[in-house]
Amino acid sequence: MEMPAMDSEFDQPVLSMHGIQKHFAGVHALRGVDFKIYAAEVVALIGENGAGKSTLMKMLGGIYQPDAGEICFNGRTVSIPNVRHSIELGIGFIHQELNVMDNLDIAGNMYLGREPVYGGALRLIDKKKMINMARPYLERLGFTLSPATPMKELSIAQQQIVEIAKALSLNACILIMDEPTSSLTQSETQMLFKTMQVLRSTGVSIVYISHRLGEIEVCADRVVGLRDGANSGQLSREEITHDNMVRLMVGRQIKNNYCIPQRKTEDKALKVDRIKTSAWPKHELSFEASRGEILGITGLVGSGRTELACTLFGVDPSENGCIYLDGRKIHIQSVSDAVNHGIYLVPEDRRNTGLVVDMSVMENLTLPRMDFHCRAGMIDRESEVSFAQNQCRESGIKTAAVHTLAKNLSGGNQQKVVLSKWLSLNPQVMILDEPTRGIDIGSKTEIYKTLRKLSDMGVIVLMISSDMEEVLGVCDRIMVMYEGRITGILERKDCTEERLMNLAVGKISECRN
Amino acid sequence: MKKTIGLFIIFILLCIFLTIMNPRFLSVTNLQNLARVVGMFGIFSIGVGLVIITGGIDLSVGSLFAFLGIVLYFLLVPWHIPWPLAVIVVLAAALLIGLFHGFLVSKLKIQPFIATLCGMLIYRGLAQFMASDATKGFGYSEGFERLNQLSTGTQLGVPMPFILLIVIGFAAWILLHQSVYGRYLLAVGRNEQGVRYSGINTNRIILFAYVISGFLSGISAILLAFYSNAIAPSSHGSFYELYAIAAAVLGGCSLRGGEGSIVGIIVGAALLQVLQNLVNLLGIPSSLNYAVMGGVILTSVVIDQVVKRNK
Numbered sequence: 001m002e003m004p005a006m007d008s009e010f011d012q013p014v015l016s017m018h019g020i021q022k023h024f025a026g027v028h029a030l031r032g033v034d035f036k037i038y039a040a041e042v043v044a045l046i047g048e049n050g051a052g053k054s055t056l057m058k059m060l061g062g063i064y065q066p067d068a069g070e071i072c073f074n075g076r077t078v079s080i081p082n083v084r085h086s087i088e089l090g091i092g093f094i095h096q097e098l099n100v101m102d103n104l105d106i107a108g109n110m111y112l113g114r115e116p117v118y119g120g121a122l123r124l125i126d127k128k129k130m131i132n133m134a135r136p137y138l139e140r141l142g143f144t145l146s147p148a149t150p151m152k153e154l155s156i157a158q159q160q161i162v163e164i165a166k167a168l169s170l171n172a173c174i175l176i177m178d179e180p181t182s183s184l185t186q187s188e189t190q191m192l193f194k195t196m197q198v199l200r201s202t203g204v205s206i207v208y209i210s211h212r213l214g215e216i217e218v219c220a221d222r223v224v225g226l227r228d229g230a231n232s233g234q235l236s237r238e239e240i241t242h243d244n245m246v247r248l249m250v251g252r253q254i255k256n257n258y259c260i261p262q263r264k265t266e267d268k269a270l271k272v273d274r275i276k277t278s279a280w281p282k283h284e285l286s287f288e289a290s291r292g293e294i295l296g297i298t299g300l301v302g303s304g305r306t307e308l309a310c311t312l313f314g315v316d317p318s319e320n321g322c323i324y325l326d327g328r329k330i331h332i333q334s335v336s337d338a339v340n341h342g343i344y345l346v347p348e349d350r351r352n353t354g355l356v357v358d359m360s361v362m363e364n365l366t367l368p369r370m371d372f373h374c375r376a377g378m379i380d381r382e383s384e385v386s387f388a389q390n391q392c393r394e395s396g397i398k399t400a401a402v403h404t405l406a407k408n409l410s411g412g413n414q415q416k417v418v419l420s421k422w423l424s425l426n427p428q429v430m431i432l433d434e435p436t437r438g439i440d441i442g443s444k445t446e447i448y449k450t451l452r453k454l455s456d457m458g459v460i461v462l463m464i465s466s467d468m469e470e471v472l473g474v475c476d477r478i479m480v481m482y483e484g485r486i487t488g489i490l491e492r493k494d495c496t497e498e499r500l501m502n503l504a505v506g507k508i509s510e511c512r513n
Numbered sequence: 514m515k516k517t518i519g520l521f522i523i524f525i526l527l528c529i530f531l532t533i534m535n536p537r538f539l540s541v542t543n544l545q546n547l548a549r550v551v552g553m554f555g556i557f558s559i560g561v562g563l564v565i566i567t568g569g570i571d572l573s574v575g576s577l578f579a580f581l582g583i584v585l586y587f588l589l590v591p592w593h594i595p596w597p598l599a600v601i602v603v604l605a606a607a608l609l610i611g612l613f614h615g616f617l618v619s620k621l622k623i624q625p626f627i628a629t630l631c632g633m634l635i636y637r638g639l640a641q642f643m644a645s646d647a648t649k650g651f652g653y654s655e656g657f658e659r660l661n662q663l664s665t666g667t668q669l670g671v672p673m674p675f676i677l678l679i680v681i682g683f684a685a686w687i688l689l690h691q692s693v694y695g696r697y698l699l700a701v702g703r704n705e706q707g708v709r710y711s712g713i714n715t716n717r718i719i720l721f722a723y724v725i726s727g728f729l730s731g732i733s734a735i736l737l738a739f740y741s742n743a744i745a746p747s748s749h750g751s752f753y754e755l756y757a758i759a760a761a762v763l764g765g766c767s768l769r770g771g772e773g774s775i776v777g778i779i780v781g782a783a784l785l786q787v788l789q790n791l792v793n794l795l796g797i798p799s800s801l802n803y804a805v806m807g808g809v810i811l812t813s814v815v816i817d818q819v820v821k822r823n824k
Contacts, residue, residue: 315710339712347710356700356707358771367700368711370693377692421711 012075013038014205015060015091015174020069022055022229029055030229032069037174042196042206044216044240047226048249048501049301049466053209056226057176060207061093062086092167096179100159102152107134109151110166137165140202141195157188161195168204175199176207181215182302193219211300213245213505225249242507250468250497261455261476264292270429270460275321277307280484284321287479287489289429294451294461296475298468299504304484305464306348309431312462313345314338325428339368342428346418346435348464350411354418357407361399362388364406365421387424395420396446412443419450429460436470448474468497482506516765516817517777523813524784531787535794545672547790549665552674553740554756555782557733558764559685560726561757562778566689567722568702568770569618569625573610573632574730574757578750580636581607581734586649586744589657596657604731610636611727615720633754640746650743664739674736678779681729686775698722702770752803759810760785784809 016036022029030052037043045053058064059071062083070077073089080086086093100109107130108115116129127148134147143161151159160180167175181189196206196219210216216223223240225232225248232248269291274284285308289295297305310316312323314332322329325341332338338345347353355364365388366373373384388402397416399409406414415435422430432451436444451474455461465471471478472495479489480503488503531538538544557574564571581603588599610632617628654661666673689695697718700708709715738744762768763784764777788809792802 313710334714335709335712336714345710352704353706353710356704358703359700363696363700367696367708367713370696374693377694378687379691379693379696 011038013072014074016072017056017059018070018072020056020059020066020071022052022059022064022067028229030066033226033229033231035224035231037205037207039173039205040200040203042200042208042219042221044208044210044220044223045226046210046213046216046223046245046249047232048468051226051249052229053226054178055229057093057178057207057209060086060091060174060176087170087172090171090173092164092170092172092175094160094163094167094175094177094180096182098156098159098163100151100162102150105148105150106138106145106154106162107131107147109162110134110137110147110169134165134169137169138162140168141165141198155188157184157191160184160192164195164199168199172204174205174207176209178209179211180208181210181212189215211505213242213507216240216245217242223248242502246498246501246505250501261292261294261452264476265290267291269326271322271324272312273322273324275311275318275323277304277311277318277484278316279307280304283484285486286321287486289460289462289477291458291460292455293476294455294463294474296471296478297462297464297481298466298471298478298500299481299487301466302483303481303504305481306433307484308481309345309347309433309462309464312338312429312431313343315345339425342426344422344425344427344430346415346422346430346432348433348437350414350418351407355406355414357405357414359406360403361392361397361406361409361417362402364417365391365402368421369425391420391424395423395450410443412439412446415439415443415447419447423450423454427454427459429462430454431462431464433464434466435463436465436467444470468500471500472497480504514774517774517780520763520765520777520780520784520813524780524787527784527787527791531791531794538790538794541670543790543794545667545670547786548675549672549740550674550789551783551786552672552676552678553733553736554753554760554786555678555779556674556681556736557726557730557753558757558760558778558782559682559775560729561754562761562764562766562773562775563685563689563698563722564625564726565758565761565766565768566698566702566770566773567719568705568768569719569722570629570758570768571614571723571726572626572629572754573614573636574726574733575750575753575755576633576636576640577607577610577727577730578734578737578753579640579744579746580643581731582738582744582749583640583644583649583746585735585738586651587643589660590649590651593656596660599657600660600735603735604728607727607731607734608724609727611724611730612720614727615723618723619716619719637747637751640744640749644744644746646746648743648745651739654739660735661739664736674740677732677736681732682775682779689773689775694718694721699771699773702772704771756782756785759806763810763813 013036018034020030020033033052033056035056047053055064059066060080062080062085065081071080078089080089101112111130111133116126116133117123118126131147138147141161141164164175180192184192199206208220217240220240221237223235223245225234227249235244267290268288270289273286276284299305311318314335314337317333323332330341351357362384366384373380373387385402392399392402395416397420398413406417409417435447451461451463463475476492477489478492478495478500480487480500482504483506487506490499561571561574584606585599585603588594588602589596614628614632617623618625663673668676689698697708697713701715701718705715737750741749760781761773761778764773764781766773766778785806788806789802792799792805
């Protein structure tokens with residue numbers, strides 16, 4: 001991609017960031033990123049999950065501080081130590097999850113913490129004044145509701161407008177919008193774009209973070225791509241096309257963790273037929289998986305993968321459709337049903353759902369099947385200890401003792417505990433949700449090996465991951481989801497990262513089998 | 514474990530202090546009476562403690578004593594029902610009420626505080642209505658002397674309620690610290706979701722804790738009824754739920770759930786009764802009773818927190 005010469009002596013950026021670096025507990029999240037934005041410009045920031053978009057923007061929001069590099073605001077070097085400072089500089093941050101107090105009215109939300117008050121010791125709130133202060137900002141955005149309307153009566157799109165109005169009332173000249181359209185309908189999105197046009201015409205700059213490439217084609221003046229914590233190029237207005245953007249997001253060397261399956265079958269032992277998840281009740285999901293294969297399930301954050309896993313595992317059972325295992329129809333109405341059929345989940349949130357972190361490694365390992373370690377309802381501690389020691393040895397769990405609390409283990413070892421508690425229970429279907437997130441490389445490789453070993457033993461392995469590199473490196477087939485739908489299922493040999501990315505952003509193309 | 518030992522040491526020190534201040538503390542009458550109240554309060558404190566370990570709370574027990582006491586009165590006195598049958602009816606009612614609370618909390622996901630607060634109001638109101646707000650006495654227990662004997666008498670000089678506490682305490686200790694159910698109970702209190710994701714029916718575990726609490730309240734209700742030998746529906750057992758919660762907290766239960774031991778709860782319940790005894794024996798105005806107790810609980814909780822923070 002050509003770097004267009006946007007800089008000129010006359011045209012100075014409102015904000016520029018140079019050589020920004022950031023480390024998180026051993027992970028080099030940003031490796032010298034440059035970013036700038038001019039007055040009255042809409043810049044879209046794109047990249048895969050974990051590319052560093054949010055980290056970069058959180059530095060402008062005063063939530064993180066860079067380890068190295070500088071931030072210039074109107075040509076002046078600044079540091080942004082906290083959120084308050086960021087607001088004072090004129091940076092408004094519209095988060096993906098809106099921070100609204102829905103028990104207050106619109107004006108109350110806009111002026112939270114800086115309410116106009118009557119004089120006097122009681123500091124009573126001057127509601128009338130507050131409403132009159134709020135009105136012009138809302139009108140500027142073409143918003144017709146009264147500022148006295150309770151926030152809870154507003155749609156999410158309207159609440160977003162209020163957040164924008166609040167930023168304007170704080171004299172924001174740069175607005176950062178993180179996935180603003182993720183919970184908006186089509187027409188609400190159009191409304192937001194109009195608002196963005198209005199803002200731009202009054203000189204406000206907007207950083208727009210989104211995975212929806214179609215929207216970026218419509219609204220952005222310039223696109224900046226990040227990949228693995230570094231700049232991957234930029235696109236000027238004319239260059240913004242879907243394909244160019246996908247190229248900015250992907251295009252790495254794929255590191256090969258792939259092992260050839262020992263006994264891949266075509267038995268389609270697991271058949272999922274038209275089930276629905278509660279998060280996306282409109283979409284029916286059907287797919288098949290065979291013994292001896294690892295089926296990857298990928299997609300962007302919020303595409304419905306975790307919900308699918310929770311439905312299969314009985315956490316949030318489906319009322320529709322059927323699940324067949326080895327040709328027999330099985331009913332999964334609760335987690336115990338799933339466990340009884342040998343369907344196990346290693347959940348995404350280790351600390352809250354995978355483990356009881358305040359219990360020992362041993363207690364976590366034996367939790368699912370205490371009936372193997374008891375006599376007449378009384379715990380058989382010897383059996384428990386020897387089982388736990390055995391599991392620790394077999395799964396390579398590094399812990400001082402089996403009585404160590406799970407919370408004192410490293411992320412990788414915690415994950416091995418979660419995996420290990422199911423491994424001894426004759427798994428038929430093993431679902432893993434982001435099994436390697438936040439885990440060191442060594443443990444990752446061990447987990448990949450374990451998965452392959454499982455599938456070679458005839459277990460159906462479903463691995464959910466946002467990391468395309470990992471999915472391509474580990475899985476035999478890959479299913480891609482987008483907004484609650486399955487947009488494609490590809491054989492590994494047919495996969496390229498670009499193809500997966502196209503499916504992940506909802507471009508249902510040639511390949512559907 | 515350390516907490517329980519610490520509490521036990523405080524308990525012993527308090528007893529020594531009391532003996533020095535007033536040797537009458539060690540008199541047979543005083544010790545018997547003390548053991549009797551410790552027994553009665555200990556039994557239902559265990560039930561409430563188990564509920565607290567799940568991360569819940571049971572506020573209904575005090576009112577339940579009045580309600581079940583009035584039921585017992587009607588069964589025995591005006592209706593002359595054989596006492597074993599009356600006992601069965603009262604215990605069954607207690608069990609069903611516990612089941613009801615457990616259902617509200619685990620199935621309907623009503624906050625335990627609210628569910629049992631409503632119970633507390635309802636049972637108190639029912640007791641007052643049934644008794645027309647008049648005190649009902651058991652008189653000389655004609656026809657059910659044996660039950661009175663079992664509730665208030667002694668065995669080799671040890672009061673029955675205390676013997677019952679030892680038996681029930683032992684059973685509860687096995688349940689909480691040795692059985693699979695106890696492991697699940699502690700686990701659910703720490704992280705219910707984590708346990709559910711291991712394929713365990715957490716609703717059933719929580720429900721059972723409320724059933725136990727209801728049942729133990731039923732036993733305590735009978736003991737308390739004969740201890741006072743009369744039920745004043747508006748005041749009988751009032752505030753007793755707070756004694757149970759205080760005993761559990763003193764005994765090392767966290768209101769966040771997942772922590773606690775049976776021995777701790779029993780020692781906590783005993784400590785509270787000794788404190789009350791202290792107020793009587795040292796001639797402190799008995800109107801200061803609650804204030805002394807509150808002060809001691811607060812002090813112990815503050816010390817615990819400070820120790821924890823400095824670790």
